[in-house]
Amino acid sequence: MDCNPNDTDDKILLATITLMTKKGIKATTTRAIAVEAGVNEVTLFRHFGNKAGLMKAAVEKFSNVPSMTKAFKEKITWDLEKDLLAFCEAYHDVLTINQDVIIISFKEVDVLPELEQEIAKIPRQLKILLVEYFNAMQEKGKMISTNTEAQAMNFIWMNFGFFISRARFGDNVTELTSDEMIKNCVQLFARGLTP
Amino acid sequence: MDCNPNDTDDKILLATITLMTKKGIKATTTRAIAVEAGVNEVTLFRHFGNKAGLMKAAVEKFSNVPSMTKAFKEKITWDLEKDLLAFCEAYHDVLTINQDVIIISFKEVDVLPELEQEIAKIPRQLKILLVEYFNAMQEKGKMISTNTEAQAMNFIWMNFGFFISRARFGDNVTELTSDEMIKNCVQLFARGLTP
DNA sequence: AAGTTATGCAAGCAGGTACTTACTTATATA
DNA sequence: TATATAAGTAAGTACCTGCTTGCATAACTT
Structure with missing residues (x-):
């Protein structure tokens, strides 16, 4: 949840969740994520393997289902x-x-x-x-x-x-x-x- | 709203609304609509011009906002x-x-x-x-x-x-x-x- | 019977998208 | 200073998707 704007992973995952929420998975391109995150597109793949890995990581980072x-x-x-x-x-x-x-x-x-x-x-x-x-x-x-x-x-x-x-x-x-x-x-x- | 399974337009629009609802616009391909409707892909374009026209027609056909x-x-x-x-x-x-x-x-x-x-x-x-x-x-x-x-x-x-x-x-x-x-x-x- | 209309079929083009590879640059650490 | 690590750049590949074109076929109309 804590998002450090200097940390590459955080920047990428924040951009991912933002665009996913707005446009949906299919309409969210890896290029657009890279631009939004201010990072080169290749960096996404180096960090998270592929698009599915990115989405999964973003969802995990930003979901917090507690036991009430x-x-x-x-x-x-x-x-x-x-x-x-x-x-x-x-x-x-x-x-x-x-x-x-x-x-x-x-x-x-x-x-x-x-x-x-x-x-x-x-x-x-x-x-x-x-x-x-x-x-x-x-x-x-x-x-x-x-x-x-x-x-x-x-x-x-x-x-x-x-x-x-x-x-x-x-x-x-x-x-x-x-x-x-x-x-x-x-x-x-x-x-x-x-x- | 009335959908005649023999009418080409109806078959196409029903398939369109079904797939749109399930997958979203971007993930719904014209090829998939054609298969679902049991119709050739070209027929879609002949009837509705382009994908946007299709979506618009389907939404219009299946929405009914009455004045209560x-x-x-x-x-x-x-x-x-x-x-x-x-x-x-x-x-x-x-x-x-x-x-x-x-x-x-x-x-x-x-x-x-x-x-x-x-x-x-x-x-x-x-x-x-x-x-x-x-x-x-x-x-x-x-x-x-x-x-x-x-x-x-x-x-x-x-x-x-x-x-x-x-x-x-x-x-x-x-x-x-x-x-x-x-x-x-x-x-x-x-x-x-x-x- | 002739012609119009609706649809199918095959092929293809152009643009976009996920992902890769090879190389360079910068930064941090030892 | 030397070396490892992270990131940028450029180019390209393979596939998918919207859309077009040309032609064949069936059915319906006059």
Whole structure:
């Protein structure tokens, strides 16, 4: 993640991820990467063998799929609104850190199926975490009787929809900020799911 | 939209949209389209001039961005749950009909900026419609005081997030059906926004 | 029957792209 | 100072892809 503008490898991988995200793999030429990185084209091949090696290295460098599970369970306060806010912010952070890689995984399902699997771990993990949490809250009598998996997914979908719309359409549809979105999202779920 | 398997134009455009959606514009070759369509490659050029013409024609044929505004205002019952369900189902229909084109617009922002604008009309229209509806409901005392634009966007983002996740990850993350999603989405908003 | 129209087929051209090779230049280290 | 290491330069090869041309064939129209 740390990118030293004097390090050749870093310059190359940054240029690669940037162009991949913008144009897609097929439309990103090794020449264009070399120019963007301010490096000779041969250097790419000397460092990474071939184009596929380059792409792989770039994706690895710029993806960071953490295990949200452990750290989170400790922070739980059993106050629905507070906890949802924490989940929300953490999810947004992960999405933001992995923004480029997520967009690439969307564009290149056909050619990078392993990446899709890797990225799918993010919602899968969060879903498990939320369902466990919702079930516990129900037992405590702090949440209405509802389909916890469906509500967990609704939470994920809402935030993912926001993220991906923002990444593509920008503020073309609405000028709501990320903070306003999170605030209203949490309020909705808290009010909708509290007994 | 109606595709006659005996009509050459239809066969070509169907093959084009299919491959474009799967592989992206750059990776979709005219040779591959010809094979998929069961047609000679020259025929493509005779019918549509060049590759760009082909892509344009395919996108036009398979996109259908309706004006949801008029028809809907008449169907409103001023029962939050019923109306949200109607909005939800209508939105899902529009997304499904335009699925391929939406995926393409995501992949090809760089090369088809006009398409992005066209697709952005869908959420923009729905947002306006929902905000108007929510404001009216508030005046009737049938909705809590809240940021109506934020809640309208939350509704859109949740459904869009569902749609796009389903289109990419399939049931990789959850096996919830579309119907279950809609049901729980509507319940959440109805309970969260009713006074 | 004659002609128009739609399509197939074979070949090829021009430009681009991934990748290679051989040689030179600069920098850092010993 | 001598040597190893990293990078630049120039040229070229093999393949792919969009697109064209010329001709053959079948079907439909008048």
